[in-house]
């Protein structure tokens with residue numbers, strides 16, 4: 266196994282968080298499929314391009330897809346390995362000029378600016394992650410008329426062993442409540458579950474449940 270990279274002490278990044286995700290990314294040349302997440306693609310398809318913020322962007326499947334459709338994307342993750350892979354892939358795809366890559370531990374710092382789309386796709390962690398604070402910062406980053414899309418795993422995958430790292434899965438209503446959106450300032454466009462077919466570590470396929478919140482700032 267590759268040794269985890271040693272990082273200089275960075276007060277803006279929790280060492281355990283950075284170390285956990287670095288180790289995960291360094292274990293394999295590629296962790297995620299590289300394709301855009303299905304719900305994101307479905308939601309964005311009819312929208313005109315604008316400015317997007319991708320929180321916990323990983324290796325950049327969504328950011329690169331968005332940039333390919335003309336969006337200007339700020340792609341944020343705590344893992345430099347993931348961000349390096351995103352940059353390399355964006356360059357290969359010819360869309361690097363539309364992507365700004367930024368390393369943040371979102372529990373400590375948050376990117377500046379207002380965005381037409383703020384997306385948090387599976388920003389879940391077996392480590393301590395103060396979801397409410399991060400989700401509320403995400404909501405604050407949405408420009409008037411813009412959208413916030415949160416998609417989370419809604420259940421363990423069918424191939425998971427008994428002790429899944431996410432002890433509990435928030436319902437769509439709980440995710441919405443955690444966002445604490447002012448009712449007169451937001452319109453909830455979508456709230457519920459989505460299903461997709463996924464492939465497990467041993468090549469087995471199964472149905473995965475995602476929980477989706479899509480809200481538009483008035």
Ligand SMILES: C[S@@+](CC[C@H](N)C(=O)[O-])C[C@H]1O[C@@H](n2cnc3c(N)ncnc32)[C@H](O)[C@@H]1O
Nearest residue numbers: 286297321322323342343344370371372386387
């Ligand atoms: C489950 S992955 C999802 C990646 C991507 N959004 C996707 O759908 O393929 C979660 C991502 O969130 C990042 N992450 C976890 N905790 C974070 C934190 N505190 N700050 C920033 N990124 C974090 C991880 O490095 C990882 O890339």
